[in-house]
Amino acid sequence: MPESLLKVEHLTVDYAVGAGTFRALNDVSLELAPGRVVGVVGETGCGKSTLGHSIPRLLPEPPAKVKTGKIIFQGTDLMRLPKWRMPGVRGTGIGMIFQEPINSLNPAYRVGDQIAESVRIRKLREHGLTPRVKPDVKGFDYSKRELPKAADVVTGPFIPPNVSQTLKTRSPPMTKEIHAEVLDFLRLVRINDPERITNLFPHELSGGMRQRIMIAMALSGKPALLIADEPTSALDVTIQAQVLTLMKELMEEVRTSILFISHDLGVIAEMADDVGVMYAGHMVEFGPVAEIFESPRHPYTKALLRSIPNKYKDEGVLPSLSGSVPNLSKLPDGCTFNPRCPLARDVCRKKPEPPLATLPPGPLGQVHKSACFFPEEVPTMP
């Protein structure tokens, strides 16, 4: 396995609500190799989005509080960086696509200007004109199909901004260059008449168009890692299919590493190389998509997979999992999943679930990890 681009280790995040706190993420670990697409799947409220937002440290603090854990991006622990250096990581290091394309664009600016802002941020960093970024940072060359070097955007020394140079980049030739790039990125996300679109306000675009703009905006920073937080959940089904097709094509062209967060197993199966299944703030299973879908080794994953409707045969009532996601402030004793688990027994009700443990190779010959006391019993689960 090549050197990992992103390594999340034992991340625990609490939310303070009123007088109490609840644990949105509990000891979550994750690894993402360059060029891979890692999916994160789970029900509403299982901590997927918290995970996605905590990596570029976008969680609102307070109420959120990262208790423990490391987020190692390109060899640097982001948790140990001072807050004011984080903007140097975002955009060019870690890009993000959000769930609500409706509100993720500033209603007061034309979309062209908003993409231009992110292009300009990258240009300034590429030229070493903004502080917090090492001057020799290479942008991710999207035309060459090679993976980015673990560009060290964060550990570089503090370089004071070169004001005269910075001003120069705002002068007309640079603006023209930026405008040309904006049009390029709009074409990249299959927008037909980018000249016209750049002049429109977000409210004049449809949801699908806005999500394309958001994707263009995230890609225009040429990030080494792209976090897609349920990019299609707020769209209707046909537009969802279009955006997914687009993202799939872009993955071929751009070959950036993606952390793909979704509640839709079908989408994950199509997009991701690896998948992590989350339940109530825990990562319960992690491994290659094919292996996990073929032989899940956690009862929750198995139950999730069984509840996908099959369009080719009529199965009658879909099997569903009894009970519901526990209240995060009142988690059950023992393994978090035990009240809903058909395999639960005494040890599950007393001891908290085990950490993710590597299992012997499954039917497809790949290894994956599960956080269950009895992973070998899952295939025979009733």
Added chain:
Amino acid sequence: MATATVPATKVPAAPGSAVPARRRGRVGANVLLVLRILAANPLTLAGFIVVVIVSVAALLIAIVPAVSLLILGHSVSVLPYPALDAGAFLPGQAPSAAHLFGTDASGADVFSNVATALPTDLGIGFSVAGISLIIGTLLGLVAGFWDAPGSLSGLASTSIMRITDIFLSFPTLVLALAITAAWGRGEIQSELAVIVTWWPFYVRLTRGEVLSIKVQPYVIAARAAGVSESRILFRHVVRNLLEPLAVYFSLDVGTVIVTYSTISYVGVGVPPSIPEWGNLMYSYQDSLLTQPWTVLSVTAAIFITVLGFSLLGDGLRDILDPRSRRILASTAVAGTGGERP
């Protein structure tokens, strides 16, 4: 770019598309849009016209004498007669062609008095509301944007808000009167007194708006794109503050004029030698029944000015908000499809 296969062809300008807007330049297109919105909203248009006339008139009245003194060597006024010129005419004349608003009990021309007071009152309205806007908005931005509890900035934010609360808990007019009485009569003193009571409203308004804007997904998205915090504040947050602030400011200019006139009326504002609507009202109150045109003229001047700013304020939101702007403009030119794609 690997995929930039689509050549950058000029899209033929479909009717109503934004392409002609680009050619005309954004400023030109925006001016056109504003004019269309004004044309579609008669009340806003009325307010706009009043504000423009009043402002231009105030500028002429204030500037022409000074400039003519500089160029011609003697002062030329745009007004027919000098203000507060007691004994110039027969006292107590009813309005006529020679004296539009008649003459008062001292024999001065009422129209000239009221008009000479216009630059003073309008200037006070703009400066008091403007300075309060600047002070209040800056404090409100700080208090709203950096309000994380437990930090140094959070402490600053809390302090600003508690001080604001203290000021807000006084009745504005009473506090302003007390301060002016303490500082002594005079234009600057009384203006400062009103400003002291005025800025907290802007802090409240700004902070509330900032608190709601800064958690909007587009602010998070900008942060995720690597935009620095200060740029987020001044580009993304402030731009979305402009609409409520401009609306409030426009309404506020009128309120300040009324408040300041009240302070002058009770005798702690500008000295009686300076024509000001509150002062005039005070000196005319005895002739309310015998020469009603005197009081009515001053009242009408205040009423029309304040109403103009209020009407404009109500319509400003539509003009400043890009979401309603094009829709309004397209309904204004019904049948052409407007600016919507």
